[in-house]
Amino acid sequence: MVYRPEAVNTRRGTADATVPSVARVRRRWREGPHTWTLELEPEDGELPQFAAGQFNMLTAFGIGEAAISVSGDPGSKGTLVHTVRAVGPVSTALATLQSGDYVGLRGPFGTGWPMQEAQQRDVVIVSGGLGLAPLRPAIYHLLAERQRYGRVAVLYGSRSPGDILFRRELQRWRGELDMDVKVTVDHAPDDWRGNVGVVTSFIPRTTFDPANSVALVCGPELMMAFTVSALQDAGVRDEAIYISMERNMKCAVGLCGHCQFGTTLVCRDGPVLPFDRVRDMLTIPEI
């Protein structure tokens, strides 16, 4: 039984999913320390549809390939937006591409956030660090179809004020009357007037109906574990909690074995997984 909420057809132009097509960097802007957003357009052909939460494999030619979530608006056609943090050779090569440069592109792959299932329900989005990137398409979607959803809360934790991603969007979303946006940081200089502390502390202070809500969670594994227990304490059922997992990925199409997380292949069954499917494994070290 393979869980696949709303994954769109993942076949791209080339018949063989291991062969990238070519895309051009149209624009690039700095998002925060070591973190850049790239707007890509295809060299030829059309971009595939993607679902919020899916990822692509981006190749820096001659250097290597990395799994990068789509961070753009699923409703906008023609370009593809990715946010990359430079942490090693491949991500650095990707993050330092200039407009007019080329990347190899495979995807989109994996499962998306359960946007269908969340309709008519409250949506609680909890993210840490770069985990906001794969959730941003879900937020765009919620805004575009606002009337289909109940209350919407976006809770975001970042290391320091300087690390906060998508500042302008966060500000704009905060301005929306029917959206509850809360941001916190782990450490802050004295002149920071916002929240300091862990993102999970927002959960008891956020208004939503636990019996009729869906929670979308993405961030470091430990942060997700704490978030899940806070959501459970608030009365959210395990089946209504979705997390996005990260594992080493080479092929992204279920052939290379690298992304195994116990019973799942994260590239195929995830990255977005219902918590009740991974509950027993999350607490076991080194799975």
Added chain:
Amino acid sequence: MDDTDQIVLSVDGLQVLIDVLTADGYRVIGPTVREKAIVYDDVASVADLPRGWTDEQDGGRYRLVRRDDSALFGFAVGASSWKQFLHRPVVKLWRARRSKNSWQVVPEVPPVERLAFIGVRACELEAIKLQDQVLLEGEHPDSHYQARRDNVFVVAVNCAVAGGTCFCVSMSTGPKAESGYDLALTEISDGEEGTVFVAEAGSGRGRSLLAKLPHRPASAADRQSAKAVSERTAASMGREMRSDDLHELLHRNLDHPHWDAVAQRCLTCGNCTMVCPTCFCTTVEDASDLTGKEASRTRRWDSCFTIDFSYLHGGSVRTSGGARYRQWLTHKLATWFDQFGTSGCVGCGRCITWCPVGIDITAEVEAIRDSEAD
């Protein structure tokens, strides 16, 4: 297949089989002796087969010894498996060239090669089925595997001896080939007519090939002898493993101290993954030429015993040897069910024989089951 379709081939008939396959454009591969081991390699004639040899196997131990007869297939399985011919150890996936203002990616087209495998064991047929399922039956089939798999002719040979580390009976994968072959042979060595093979076809092309070979129909006695060979082999398995409870047993024991006990012995060398006929994991390497105008990607076999295998920025998920051994064993015997609906182990025993320190998958499972009962 109906019993009446069984025929009897002589050793000369087997040679004609090799000749006909070769004439049909197949590269014929079978067991042959190289450096004191039986390996799968090109065979041009029955003289290349390991006539009169058998293997002694145990945990961390493999030795070829002389048989006192002239059986051609009187051994179990060696370190090599058919995996190396279908799921190649190294595959170039694509090349890319930088043109004036773009890149052009050219997929590497797998060369078409017709392969005939002679001497495929029952457990190996099942291993090929498992790799078919992983590499071909998902949403994104592996085109390189597919190209080779589509062009294989399979001649199975039912085992006449069980190796010291074999446990196919426990895994319901042998010792008699049930499906997945074009032809299946059972060797009856050194009888009144010399060594003969009771043969049956498992496919249309197998049947038409059989008709081209010099043969005589199989008598009731021939069929009885063939049956007895498989029964004798089944009764002499080197190892045994209870397999009906593995999924639950292992899922219950992911934090069992025995994983760390195995890690005391395990060298994390990855030999077990290289010899296992079902292990399919790969990694990729990108390269570029000095000018930066050409790039390429190569895929190669990988092993879950390396630290890099589970590397995420900041560190690996599975750093301890215990976690890596647990990943390998539980994948074979438990999570393969969750991921693909079947067991990932066919009981061939290679991982036991070729482990330098003789770690034994059947014994490790038993140790966990026993300690749980306490």
